[in-house]
Amino acid sequence: MKLHLPAPNRVFGVSDTLGVVGLVGLFVARYIPVARLIPFWGCTFREQTGWPCLGCGLTRVADRVAHFQFASAWHVNPLGTVAAFFFALMAVVTVLHLAFAMPVPRLELSDTEWQRVRLVAIALILVNYAWVVVVTRFPYLLT
Secondary structure (H helix, E strand, C coil), X not given: CEEECCCCCCCCCHHHHHHHHHHHHHHHHHHCCHHHHCCCCCCHHXXXXXXXXXXXXXXXXXXXXXXXXXXXXXXXXXXXXXXXXXXXXXXXHHHHHHHHCCCCCEEECCHHHXXXXXXXXXXXXXXXXXXXXXXXXXXXXXX
């Protein structure tokens, strides 16, 4: 694992793109009730099968994180909540980077490290999906 710290700059990069996406997404979640305004908004997979999809609850997570209801967001979709916090963090980093030329560290991983990251990501996605299924289909198991 190598960590590179470039010279101070204001070059728009991947981290800035994630920050802008996070800023816009959380702004929309905070001020625009998308699920109420768009009549076809919802999970077609869940409507057809009764089972949640991998992304079920992400709209509610974004809305709840944007309204500072973190525990409720965590209950809906823990990995989605972590992602929302990551996008919020990237929004702060983007503002600092573009406004004050703060250097954004760049992390380089070896092939073996990337393989480990992939395996951990798959495990986290499976555990998260199991949680979402239990919360939506079997909530009585949590009481």
